[in-house]
Structure formats: C-alpha cells, structure tokens
Amino acid sequence: MSLALACPECGSELATPLLCERCGTLLDPATPPTPFAVLGLEPTYALDLGAATKRVLALSRALHPDFHANAGDELRRRAQDNTAALNAAFQVLADDARRADWLVRDLGGPAEDQERAMPPAYLEEVLEWNEAIEEARGSAAADSPARARLAPLNERLEQERTKTLRRIAALLTPLPPRGSPALRSARQELNAVRYLDRALRELGELRLATRV
Amino acid sequence: MPFLELDVLNAPGRPTLGIDLGTTYSLVALWRAGRPLVLRPKGRRDGRIPSAVHFPASGPALVGWPARERTTTDPGRTIFSIKRFMGRGLADARADLDAVPFRARESATGVIQFEAGGRAWTPQELSALILQEVWRTACEALGEEAPRRAVITVPAYFDEAQRAATRDAARLAELEIARIVNEPTAASLAYGLEQKREGIVAVYDFGGGTFDVSILSIEGGVFRVLSTAGDTHLGGDDLDRALVELALAEAQPGAELATDAAFLQGLRLAAEHCKIELSSREESELHISAPEKRLSWRRSVRREEFETLLRPYLQRTLDCCARALHDAKLSPEKIGEVVLVGGSTRIPAVRAAVERFFGRKPHCELNPDEVVALGAAVQGHVLGGGTRELLLLDVTPLSLGLETMGGAVSKLVQRNAPIPCQATETFTTYADNQTGIDFHVVQGERELAKDCRTLGRFKLRGIPPLPAGMARVGVRFALDADGLLAVTAREESTGVQATIEVQPKNGLTDFEVERMLKESYAHAREDFDQSRLANLRIEIGTMLRALEKSLPGARAELDRETLRDIEEAITRARAAERTSDVKAVQALRDELERAALPLAAVLMDSVAKAALQGKKLSEV
Numbered sequence: 001m002s003l004a005l006a007c008p009e010c011g012s013e014l015a016t017p018l019l020c021e022r023c024g025t026l027l028d029p030a031t032p033p034t035p036f037a038v039l040g041l042e043p044t045y046a047l048d049l050g051a052a053t054k055r056v057l058a059l060s061r062a063l064h065p066d067f068h069a070n071a072g073d074e075l076r077r078r079a080q081d082n083t084a085a086l087n088a089a090f091q092v093l094a095d096d097a098r099r100a101d102w103l104v105r106d107l108g109g110p111a112e113d114q115e116r117a118m119p120p121a122y123l124e125e126v127l128e129w130n131e132a133i134e135e136a137r138g139s140a141a142a143d144s145p146a147r148a149r150l151a152p153l154n155e156r157l158e159q160e161r162t163k164t165l166r167r168i169a170a171l172l173t174p175l176p177p178r179g180s181p182a183l184r185s186a187r188q189e190l191n192a193v194r195y196l197d198r199a200l201r202e203l204g205e206l207r208l209a210t211r212v
Numbered sequence: 213m214p215f216l217e218l219d220v221l222n223a224p225g226r227p228t229l230g231i232d233l234g235t236t237y238s239l240v241a242l243w244r245a246g247r248p249l250v251l252r253p254k255g256r257r258d259g260r261i262p263s264a265v266h267f268p269a270s271g272p273a274l275v276g277w278p279a280r281e282r283t284t285t286d287p288g289r290t291i292f293s294i295k296r297f298m299g300r301g302l303a304d305a306r307a308d309l310d311a312v313p314f315r316a317r318e319s320a321t322g323v324i325q326f327e328a329g330g331r332a333w334t335p336q337e338l339s340a341l342i343l344q345e346v347w348r349t350a351c352e353a354l355g356e357e358a359p360r361r362a363v364i365t366v367p368a369y370f371d372e373a374q375r376a377a378t379r380d381a382a383r384l385a386e387l388e389i390a391r392i393v394n395e396p397t398a399a400s401l402a403y404g405l406e407q408k409r410e411g412i413v414a415v416y417d418f419g420g421g422t423f424d425v426s427i428l429s430i431e432g433g434v435f436r437v438l439s440t441a442g443d444t445h446l447g448g449d450d451l452d453r454a455l456v457e458l459a460l461a462e463a464q465p466g467a468e469l470a471t472d473a474a475f476l477q478g479l480r481l482a483a484e485h486c487k488i489e490l491s492s493r494e495e496s497e498l499h500i501s502a503p504e505k506r507l508s509w510r511r512s513v514r515r516e517e518f519e520t521l522l523r524p525y526l527q528r529t530l531d532c533c534a535r536a537l538h539d540a541k542l543s544p545e546k547i548g549e550v551v552l553v554g555g556s557t558r559i560p561a562v563r564a565a566v567e568r569f570f571g572r573k574p575h576c577e578l579n580p581d582e583v584v585a586l587g588a589a590v591q592g593h594v595l596g597g598g599t600r601e602l603l604l605l606d607v608t609p610l611s612l613g614l615e616t617m618g619g620a621v622s623k624l625v626q627r628n629a630p631i632p633c634q635a636t637e638t639f640t641t642y643a644d645n646q647t648g649i650d651f652h653v654v655q656g657e658r659e660l661a662k663d664c665r666t667l668g669r670f671k672l673r674g675i676p677p678l679p680a681g682m683a684r685v686g687v688r689f690a691l692d693a694d695g696l697l698a699v700t701a702r703e704e705s706t707g708v709q710a711t712i713e714v715q716p717k718n719g720l721t722d723f724e725v726e727r728m729l730k731e732s733y734a735h736a737r738e739d740f741d742q743s744r745l746a747n748l749r750i751e752i753g754t755m756l757r758a759l760e761k762s763l764p765g766a767r768a769e770l771d772r773e774t775l776r777d778i779e780e781a782i783t784r785a786r787a788a789e790r791t792s793d794v795k796a797v798q799a800l801r802d803e804l805e806r807a808a809l810p811l812a813a814v815l816m817d818s819v820a821k822a823a824l825q826g827k828k829l830s831e832v
Contacts, residue, residue, distance in 0.1 A: 057431070057432075057434050057436070057605075060434070060603060060605060061434070061600075061603055064603055064605075064693075065632065065692075065693045066391070066591075066594055066595055066603060066604065066693070067594075067600055067603075069390065069391075069595040069596075069597070070225055070226060070596070070597050080632050080690075080692060080693065081632075081634070081690075083632050083693075084631075084632040084633050084634040084690060084691070085634065087629065087630040087631070087632065087633045088633055088634055088635060090630070091626070091629055091630070091633075204535075204538060
C-alpha cells in the first residue's frame with residue numbers, strides 16, 4: 001500500500017504517517033493510522049518480524065520523547081503521541097493472534113462477542129483439559145499424580161496453540177474477501193487461541209506453585 | 213583554542229541529576245566529563261545517604277546520616293523504609309506499620325499520615341525531605357548549586373499510585389522530574405555503557421525493600437526492555453525481619469517489649485548487622501538487650517541457618533525470573549549476561565541461586581549500590597540533550613483496564629507493553645436513556661476488578677438519551693514515558709468529552725500538593741537553618757568525643773602552641789550548644805577541625821601514615 005502522502009515541510013514521499021525521515025519533521029496524522037500503515041506495510045498475515053523490529057527501532061530513534069525533551073510543548077506532545085502510536089502498532093503486528101484479530105475485524109468479520117464459539121473439534125478436548133487443571137488445583141501436594149501431569153499437559157496445549165495459529169494463517173493467506181465465511185472460521189480459531197492462552201497462564205501459575 | 217571549541221560542541225544541554233531514591237539508601241549522580249559520577253561530599257567515600265528521617269524530642273527533623281546516627285541512641289524516633297508506604301493505604305501496609313514508631317492514620321483520599329514532630333507527615337512529604345537532603349548533598353559535592361532537574365528511579369514493578377507518589381515527592385522537594393526511570397533499566401544503562409556489550413541481558417535487582425527482574429535486549433545503543441516482573445514488597449528488609457522474628461521467638465522478651473517500637477528498632481538494626489556479617493563470615497552473633505527490663509540475650513547464627521530463613525524469599529525472586537522469561541518468550545540459556553543490582557545481591561546464597569537459575573556467572577563488577585544512580589545520570593545526560601547515541605525503550609509492568617459489567621476487567625494495555633503507549637476501547641450503555649457511565653480504572657493481572665488495584669473512578673455525563681446499546685463511548689488510555697496514565701472518554705455521536713486525570717486512590721490531589729508546597733515555603737528557611745544547626749552540633753559532638761579519647765595519649769607529641777590551640781578550640785566549641793546562630797556554629801566547627809589537624813597527623817601510626825595523609829580528623 002503506497003501511502004502516496006507527501007511531507008508538508010519538504011514534499012518528499014512518506015514511508016510512515018508519523019514522520020518524514022528525509023527532513024525529520026514529526027507529523028500529526030489527522031486520522032489514526034492502521035498498524036500496518038504505521039510501518040508502511042500492506043495488510044497481510046505473513047510478517048517478517050525481524051525486519052519489522054528493526055524498522056520500529058529506527059523510527060523510535062527519530063520519534064522518541066527522550067530526544068525531544070527540551071523542545072516546545074507541541075513537539076513534545078507529538079513525540080509522545082507518535083511513539084505511542086508506533087508502540088501500539090507494533091504490539092498488534094508482533095503478536096500472531098493480535099495481528100489475525102485485527103485483520104478479521106478490518107475485513108468486517110465477527111468480533112469475539114458476535115461469534116463466541118470455538119471450532120467444534122475442540123469441545124471434547126476442552127472438557128478434558130479443564131478437568132485436568134481443576135484436579136491439579138485441588139491437590140495441594142507437589143508430588144500428587146494430578147500435578148505430575150501438568151508438564152505434559154502444558155506441552156500438549158503449546159502444540160495445540162501452534163497448530164491453531166497455523167490454521168489461522170491458512171485461513172488468512174491470501175486475505176479472504178469481505179464477508180467471506182473464512183472470517184467466521186478464523187474468529188472461532190482465535191477464540192480457541194484465547195482459551196489456550198488462559199489455560200496456559202493458569203498452568204504456569206500452578207507449576208510455579210508446585211516448585212517450592 | 214581547539215579544546216574550547218570542542219567543549220562547546222559537546223556541551224550537554226541541560227545538566228540533569230540522576231537520583232536513586234532507595235528504600236534504605238539514596239544516591240545522586242551526574243554526568244561529568246564523559247561519564248556518570250556518583251556525587252559525594254569531599255572526603256567521603258560512601259556516596260550513600262540513608263533514607264531515614266529522625267524526629268528529635270524538639271527541633272526540626274534530621275535526615276540522612278544524622279538520622280541514622282541517632283537511631284542507636286534514640287531508636288524510637290526514626291522512620292525507615294518510607295518507600296514501602298508510597299502510594300499505599302493503611303490496609304496495604306499493616307505489616308510494615310509495626311516497624312514504625314509513630315502513630316499512623318489515613319487521609320480522606322487514602323494517604324497514610326504519620327504523626328511525628330508535632331504534625332502529620334505523608335510518605336510523599338517524608339520522601340521530599342530525603343530528596344532535599346540528596347539535593348543538598350549534590351550541592352555540597354559540586355561546590356555550587358546543583359541542577360534542580362532530575363531523573364528519579366523507581367522499582368520497575370511500581371504501580372501507577374506509587375509512581376504518582378514519587379512524582380509528588382519530587383514536586384514537594386522542588387525538583388523538576390525529567391523522567392521516572394525503572395531501576396533495573398537504569399542499571400542496564402550503566403552496565404551497557406561500561407561493558408560495551410550487546411545481546412540479551414537479565415538484570416536481577418534485589419534491593420532493600422523491593423525486588424525487580426528485567427530482561428533487555430541491547431542492540432546498537434538501543435536498550436529495549438522485553439519484559440519485567442517483580443515484587444514491590446520483597447527486599448533486604450524482609451530478611452532483617454526474619455532474623456528479628458527468630459530473636460523474638462527465642463528470647464521471649466514479653467509482650468510489652470515485643471510491641472515497643474524503640475526496642476524493635478534497635479533489634480532491627482542488630483539483625484541487619486548480623487545479616488551483613490554473614491555475607492563475609494560463616495557465623496555471626498545476634499544480640500539484644502534492654503537493660504531496664506533486665507534482658508540481655510545473645511545467640512550465634514550460622515550462615516546455613518540464615519540461608520534456611522532466606523530460602524522462601526529467594527524462591528519468590530526466582531519465580532519472578534521465570535515469569536519474566538516466559539513473558540519475553542525466552543529460555544534461561546538465551547540470556548547472554550546477568551547483572552546483579554541492590555545490596556541484597558551481596559549475599560552469597562543469592563548469587564549462587566541466580567547463577568544456578570540462569571546457568572551463568574552473574575556480573576558484579578559494578579558497585580551494586582551505585583549502579584542505579586549512575587544509570588539515572590546517563591539517562592539524565594540523554595534527556596538533557598547530551599547524546600543521541602543511547603535510547604531506552606521501557607515497558608509498563610502491569611496491565612491496565614476498566615471494569616466491565618459483571619465485575620470482569622477489560623484490559624486496554626497489557627503488561628510489558630512498551631511505553632509511551634495508547635489504547636482505545638468503545639463502551640456502550642446498558643439501559644434505555646442512560647445519560648452517564650461510571651468507569652472504574654484498575655491495574656493488575658487478575659481477571660476480576662475486585663482483585664486488581666483501583667487506580668480511580670470517573671463518570672462520563674451528558675450522553676444523549678438513546679436506546680440501550682446505541683451510545684458509543686470511546687475511552688482512551690495514554691501512558692506516558694514515565695509510566696503515568698491519562699484517561700479521556702468521549703461519546704462519539706455528540707462529542708461529549710470528559711477528561712479525567714485519574715486521581716490515584718492512595719494519592720495526593722493537586723490541591724494538596726499545592727498547599728503542602730506553600731506550607732513548606734513558609735517554613736523552609738527556618739527548617740533549613742534548624743537542621744543545619746543540628747547537623748553541625750552533631751559533627752562537633754563527634755569531634756569532641758574523638759578528641760577526648762585521643763588527646764591525652766598524644767600530648768607528648770604535640771608542641772605547646774598546637775596544644776593550646778586545640779584546647780582553646782575545644783573550649784569554644786563546647787559553647788556551640790548555647791548559640792543558635794548558624795554562621796557562628798559553622799565557624800566553631802571549622803576552627804575545631806583546623807586546630808585538630810596536627811593531632812590527626814600525630815595519631816596516624818607509621819603504617820597508616822602514608823595512606824591517611826591529608827585527611828581531616830572528622831574523617832579518620
């Protein structure tokens with residue numbers, strides 16, 4: 001996506017709506033730019049994380065409030081706002097699930113409160129996993145069999161998360177058209193990721209508690 | 213004059229102090245001649261300033277070393293560990309309040325107030341006293357007025373209320389905050405500058421009252437925090453307390469003594485001493501006495517025994533390390549270097565545990581007491597416009613969100629999100645013709661709002677009457693580079709805007725800060741003179757005691773004139789108690805020091821003579 005925007009100060013073409021890298025002017029984008037636009041990228045699911053990280057660090061070097069600490073109020077505010085926009089964009093882009101979530105919404109797909117279901121294949125397993133976690137929580141003894149099963153369960157859920165993200169990648173590559181049923185499927189898979197993240201967090205806490 | 217030109221080119225924009233406002237000690241540093249330096253008054257090797265305030269029976273509060281010196285003679289009037297109360301209410305601080313010899317109550321906005329020296333003091337005001345002492349120390353070290361602009365460090369795991377309290381303390385001390393920087397991040401700056409290494413670094417910061425661990429990536433001068441975890445209530449203080457409890461359980465001093473603040477304060481100091489000694493010895497003695505109660509109890513503590521007491525605390529620090537690694541999506545072997553910060557990392561068992569956990573020897577070349585202040589001075593140099601070579605990218609330690617229907621939390625900013633940062637979420641009405649919405653801003657990782665910390669509440673009014681679910685209210689969180697939050701809300705169809713500075717639940721209002729500032733202006737001159745006077749008298753007292761002890765043995769070695777000089781100075785200095793003119797007392801002190809110089813020379817034995825040449829009596 002070419003921004004086709006020019007710097008109001010020097011007229012050169014912009015690679016990000018936050019800053020003119022030619023003349024160093026901090027810009028004031030009228031409408032909040034999308035996470036992809038901030039880095040001058042086309043919206044796609046595939047992302048080169050290494051290149052994106054390098055780009056964010058380079059932009060931070062120009063935008064960060066630390067380097068404008070002695071400027072006037074207006075410039076300081078822009079440095080703060082634009083760095084915040086850059087950081088917020090990177091938070092979405094760098095995380096596979098959040099990037100997918102943003103794309104599904106952007107293409108008019110259902111939000112999580114409009115489509116709460118998980119893919120049907122999960123239902124039975126979720127019951128089983130919940131039971132295992134519940135059992136481990138109930139047994140305080142560190143050497144109980146329920147607690148001993150936590151490590152393999154953790155690994156199993158991690159694998160499941162990787163597989164689910166792979167399915168999401170397939171659903172969103174290339175990006176489906178607006179209104180495509182693939183968006184609903186992607187939302188259901190994202191709901192599964194959310195469940196898995198919560199379960200993994202809980203497992204992490206339980207495993208910490210057993211180590212003492 | 214090429215040198216001069218170069219100097220102009222490199223002129224640092226605005227000199228900015230780096231202040232480590234610690235639980236037990238504070239330090240101040242400044243960028244000078246191409247590197248950060250800890251500011252110490254001339255002749256003093258230790259740059260630390262005790263974070264303690266002493267309220268004598270009469271007269272103004274004493275801060276720093278004079279306060280610490282008084283704790284042995286008058287332990288019931290000194291307050292330590294003020295940092296533990298910053299941004300906290302009575303309910304949060306129950307356990308810590310037992311160690312404070314003053315009565316505490318809570319203001320209407322949930323700020324703790326201690327009754328001492330005939331008035332009420334908030335932790336913010338007490339911290340401001342310490343910051344003023346820190347600033348005076350900087351002036352003394354520089355020999356001129358120190359900058360009033362400062363970078364102040366806080367534990368990475370400090371929440372919004374604790375950061376806001378630190379900001380208010382600086383305002384009350386009339387310091388301009390250039391930036392609030394996280395302690396482990398500051399340490400990494402000092403470390404990175406010194407070692408010039410790149411890669412992934414873990415900073416393990418076990419201080420007097422708090423524990424932090426931060427994982428950073430250092431690359432091309434950019435110090436990027438990947439994750440941080442910690443506990444704002446876990447530090448060397450807790451280890452002292454564990455020893456205190458051991459002593460109380462075994463010595464059985466009786467209920468009256470066990471709740472006596474002065475007795476406990478003395479015991480706490482004994483425990484601290486024992487702990488420190490156990491870092492260099494296998495065994496130390498814990499001694500408590502209360503002659504008036506005919507109590508004298510002593511017992512030896514072996515290092516092994518102390519390590520057993522230490523274990524649960526150590527485990528909590530390692531749990532934090534595991535959490536930080538998990539959030540950074542890294543395993544321990546990915547960590548290139550481990551840096552130790554904070555006095556508690558001097559304990560051998562702590563070092564060994566960190567080494568086991570990360571599988572590599574931690575760095576401890578830099579003085580763990582000074583590294584945070586040094587890093588703050590580096591950041592001060594950056595913020596003053598002195599360099600663009602270094603850039604610090606930090607994160608927020610805790611998630612921020614709003615309570616939703618049913619008491620759940622909708623998280624707008626996730627923990628470990630880079631700052632500054634912003635997030636917007638849209639809410640709607642749940643009843644027909646609802647014209648206002650209440651918002652409850654919370655911070656923390658738990659799923660339910662009641663389990664998180666309340667930062668504040670606000671109400672958006674003036675929503676046009678619409679059917680339920682039709683109004684759209686956008687709430688925007690903006691977290692600045694200090695980690696401080698601003699919230700705005702706006703109804704999108706009408707543009708009704710409510711800007712709310714979130715008033716921290718356990719914080720001061722702007723109005724209160726203003727009032728305190730006005731009050732302190734009124735008393736400033738008087739307080740300053742009073743405390744200067746008290747400090748001078750203490751110094752004179754110390755010198756007189758030293759003279760009484762050493763003069764008789766050294767008489768033979770001194771010529772008659774010198775002896776007369778010293779004796780006259782002593783007589784005059786004894787009169788210092790009777791005059792309250794600061795200048796006159798200062799002159800007496802200087803005179804005494806000058807007169808006693810020849811004695812100091814005589815006192816040095818032949819071995820020490822070379823090393824101590826030129827030192828003043830007050831330093832020997």
